[in-house]
Amino acid sequence: TQQWMESVTRRLNHYSAEHRSLVKEATTLLELALWKANLDHNDGGVREMEGVRTTRGRRKRARKEICVTSGASIVIKNVLPFL
Numbered sequence: 513t514q515q516w517m518e519s520v521t522r523r524l525n526h527y528s529a530e531h532r533s534l535v536k537e538a539t540t541l542l543e544l545a546l547w548k549a550n551l552d553h554n555d556g557g558v559r560e561m562e563g564v565r566t567t568r569g570r571r572k573r574a575r576k577e578i579c580v581t582s583g584a585s586i587v588i589k590n591v592l593p594f595l
Contacts, residue, residue: 534595535592535595538595539588539591539592539595542584542587542588542591543584543588546583546584546587547584550583551575
């Protein structure tokens with residue numbers, strides 16, 4: 513029976529590691545989906561004003577700000593227990 517217990521322990525460790533990997537991938541996909549939804553909702557984060565040139569740097573900063581403020585950390589924290 514000792515051999516059987518070792519076999520079960522090995523399998524549990526393997527499946528636990530596999531589960532962690534899948535959860536990590538799922539949270540990454542969820543975070544990206546939330547970010548994209550926020551970008552789509554906020555038109556990329558930069559408001560175009562007539563006569564004002566929008567630079568690439570300004571657009572990049574706006575996208576980064578939306579990523580930070582997307583609320584993904586809150587959503588993921590509440591979804592993670594169900595994965």
